[in-house]
Amino acid sequence: MILDCDPGIDDALAIAFACGHPGLDLAGLTTVSGNVDLAKVTRNALSVLELAGRPDVPVVAGSGRPLLRPRLDVRGVHGESGLGAAELPPARATAAGGHAVEFLLDTIGAAPGEITLVAVGPLTNIALALRREPRLAGWVRDFVIMGGSTGRGNVTPAAEFNIAADPEAAAIVFGAGWRVTMVGLDVTLQARATRDIQDRMRGLGRLGASLLLPGLVGYTGEPEQGDAVAGGPPVHDVCAVALVAAPGLFSGGPARVEVETAGRWTAGMTVTDFAAPESSRNALAVTSVDVPAFWDLVLGAYQRIPAAHEPV
Numbered sequence: 036m037i038l039d040c041d042p043g044i045d046d047a048l049a050i051a052f053a054c055g056h057p058g059l060d061l062a063g064l065t066t067v068s069g070n071v072d073l074a075k076v077t078r079n080a081l082s083v084l085e086l087a088g089r090p091d092v093p094v095v096a097g098s099g100r101p102l103l104r105p106r107l108d109v110r111g112v113h114g115e116s117g118l119g120a121a122e123l124p125p126a127r128a129t130a131a132g133g134h135a136v137e138f139l140l141d142t143i144g145a146a147p148g149e150i151t152l153v154a155v156g157p158l159t160n161i162a163l164a165l166r167r168e169p170r171l172a173g174w175v176r177d178f179v180i181m182g183g184s185t186g187r188g189n190v191t192p193a194a195e196f197n198i199a200a201d202p203e204a205a206a207i208v209f210g211a212g213w214r215v216t217m218v219g220l221d222v223t224l225q226a227r228a229t230r231d232i233q234d235r236m237r238g239l240g241r242l243g244a245s246l247l248l249p250g251l252v253g254y255t256g257e258p259e260q261g262d263a264v265a266g267g268p269p270v271h272d273v274c275a276v277a278l279v280a281a282p283g284l285f286s287g288g289p290a291r292v293e294v295e296t297a298g299r300w301t302a303g304m305t306v307t308d309f310a311a312p313e314s315s316r317n318a319l320a321v322t323s324v325d326v327p328a329f330w331d332l333v334l335g336a337y338q339r340i341p342a343a344h345e346p347v
Contacts, residue, residue, distance in 0.1 A: 036053065036059055036060060036061055036062060036150065036151045036152075036153055036276075036279060037061075037062050037063050037064070037065065037139065037142065037143070037150055037151075037152050037153070038050065038053060038061065038063075038064050038065075038153050038154075038155065038276065039064075039065045039066075039067060039097070039135070039139075039152065039153070039154040039155070039156060039160050039161060040064060040065070040066060040067070040076070040080065040154075040155050040156050040272070041066060041067050041068065041069025041070045041071075041076045041155070041156030041157065042066075042070065042076050042079035042080050042083060042117055042118070043069065043070035043071070043076065043079070043113055043117055043118075043156070043272070044070075044113050044114075044117070044118060044119045044121075044250040044251070044253065044254050044268075045155075045254075045269075045270050045271045045272040045273060046070065046076075046079075046080075046155055046156065046272045047079060047083045047118055047121070047246060047250060048246075048247065048250065048270050048272070048273050049155055049181075049270075049272035049273045049275070049276045050064065050080065050083045050084065050087065051083060051086075051087045051242065051246065051247070051336075051337060051340065052273055052276050052277065052280075052333055052336045052337065053276050054084065054087035054088065054089045054092075054340060055087065055336035055337050055338070055339040055340045055343075056276075056280045056332075056336040056339075057336075057339065058280050059276070059279065059280055061089065061092050062092075062142060062150060063092060063093045063094070063095065063138060063142060064080050064084070064092060064093070064094045064095070065094075065095050065096075065097050065135035065138055065139060065160055066080055066094065066095070066096050066097055066130075066135065066156075067097045067098050067135070067156045067157055067159050067160045068098060068099045068100055068101075068106060068157070068159070069156040069157045069196075069197070069200055070109055070112070070113045070117050070156070071109075071110060071113060071115075071116070071117035072099070072106075073096055073097070073098070073099040075116060075117050076117060076156075077094060077096045077130050078125065078126075079116070079117050079118055079123070080094045081094050081125075081126035081128055081129070081130065082123035082124065082125065082126045083123065083246065084126065084128070085123075085126040085127065085128065086123060086241075086242065086245060086246055086342055087242070087340050087342065088340055088341045088342065090126065090127065090128045093131045093138070094128075094130045094131060095130060095131045095133060095134070095135045095137075095138040096130050096134070096135060097134060097135025097136060097159070097160040097163075098135070098159040098160050098163060100159075101157060101159055101200060101201035101203070101204065102159060102162065102163075102201055102203045102204050103203050104200075104201065104202075104203075106200070107190065107196065107199065107200045109190075109196065112254070113253075113254070114253050118246070118249075118250055118253070119249060119250045119251070119252065119253020119254050120249040120250065120252050120253030121245065121246050121249040121250040121253065122245075122249070123245060123246065135160045136160060136163045136164045136167060139152070139160065139161075139164045139171070140164055140167065140168050140171060143171060143174045143175055144168070144170075144171075144174055147173075147174040148174070148175075148176055149176055150174075150175060150176055151175065151176045151177045151178070151179065151279055152175045152177070152178050152179070153178075153179045153180070153275055153276055153279060154178075154179070154180045154181070154182070154208075154275075155180070155181040155182075155197070155271075155272035155275050155276070156197055156200075157197050157198075157200035157201040157204065157205075158180065158182070158197070158198075158201060158204040158205045158207075158208045159201045159204045161204070161208050162201070162203070162204035162205075162207040162208055163204075165207055165208065165211045166207065169211065169212075171211075172211040172212045172213035173212075173213070175213065177214075177216065177279070178213055178214070178215055178216065179215075179216040179218060179275050179278060179279060180197070180208075180215060180216070180217055180218065180275065181197060181218050181219075181223065181271050181272045181274060181275035182195055182196075182197035182198045182205070182217065182218075182219060182305075183195050183197075183198050183205075183217045183219040183220075183292065183305035183307075183320075184219040184220040184221055184305060184307075185219065185221050185290070185305070185307040185309075185320050185322065186220070186221065187220075188220070188303070188304065189220060190303075191300070191301075191302075191303065192300075193295070193298070193300065193301040193302075193303065193304040194295075194301070194302065194303030194304050194305075195219060195220050195303070195305070198294060198303045198304075198305055199302065199303030200303075202294055202295065202296045202302050202303045203296055205294040205303070205305075206293075206294040206296050209292050209293065209294055209305075209317055209318065210317070212317075213317075214317065214318060214319060215292065215317060215318045215319070216278065216318070216319045216321065217292060217305065217307075217318050217319065217320050217321060218274050218275040218278055218285075218321045219305065219320065219321070220271075221320070221321070221322040221323075222274055222285065222287070222321045222322055222323055222324050223269050223270070223271040223274045224269050225269075225323065225324055225326055226269055226270055226271075226273065226274050226324060226326060226329055226330075227266060227267040227268060227269050227270070228251050228267040228268055228269075228270055229266040229267040230266055230267065232267065232330055232334075233248060233251060233267065235330075235334055236248055236251075236334070236337070239334075239337050239338065239340075239343040240342060240343045240344050240345045240346060240347060241342045241343075241345040241346070241347055242337060242340050242342040242343040242345075243337075243343065244347040245342070245347075247337070251267070251268055254268040270333075273333055274321075274324065274329070277329060277332055277333060278321065280332065280336075281328075281332050284324055284325045284328050284329055284332065285321050285323065285324050285325075286321070286322065286323050286324075287319055287320045287321035287322045287323070288309055288319070288320060288322070289309075289313070289316040289318070289319055289320075290307050290308055290309045290311060290316055290318050290319075290320045291307070291308040291311030291315050291316050291317060291318070292305050292306065292307050292308075292317060292318040292320065293305075293306045293308075294306075307320055
């Protein structure tokens with residue numbers, strides 16, 4: 036698996052899950068400007084990998100801005116550093132040379148049909164890779180994103196953040212001729228780190244004390260309504276990686292998804308048609324998850340990380 040990400044609190048939790056789950060072979064991380072700027076997301080990726088005991092995983096920086104639009108600023112959600120209240124030391128490892136697009140094409144092209152590509156940030160890197168080499172769509176084993184929604188958005192009434200951050204890139208990606216597994220707000224808002232879940236994280240040693248709990252505590256300004264009632268922040272990006280590890284926990288249906296790029300009020304909306312002709316369906320829209328089983332899976336993966344057994 037290659038994870039294209041923009042850490043970000045939920046990205047950091049997704050990276051830790053990918054490091055801890057025994058069925059996932061993390062071949063690399065590529066970073067993209069999103070929750071915070073490119074330098075910070077790359078630094079965060081390296082620090083999380085070191086905490087999770089995987090400093091060997093290559094990290095390659097990618098796009099520092101969307102294709103056509105200015106960057107969206109969500110520091111109010113993820114904090115100035117991007118990791119909320121978590122303060123991880125700088126990693127000893129450094130980012131690999133080159134650009135994320137080159138890494139994606141070289142790595143996936145060398146092993147066609149073997150690598151699942153998971154994108155949990157804005158889709159800029161993926162769009163640029165497709166523009167350079169359209170055959171990428173046929174080289175991946177599967178392609179999964181955290182992004183979009185079959186209904187309403189979270190940064191606007193119509194659009195989810197990862198798609199709204201670069202709608203033109205998302206339109207390229209959905210139109211590339213592959214099946215996009217869309218793990219959107221429909222399902223991710225069900226996967227919330229409630230007080231009970233956070234209590235279970237308190238037993239995860241330095242991993243829990245240094246990253247998981249302070250990250251979630253610092254996950255402020257969530258734009259979705261009803262967080263206080265729901266009892267905790269959603270861990271959006273973890274859902275996309277968990278689907279790769281345990282697809283049976285999730286359900287949804289095939290659909291045609293088009294990305295709105297021109298609408299004054301709807302730019303970034305993923306217009307989802309479950310009734311589209313079968314031949315035109317380009318996505319699997321995931322809409323539900325077995326929440327208790329999801330958290331057992333995620334916490335079990337965290338438990339396998341050595342830092343989870345180190346004293347605070």
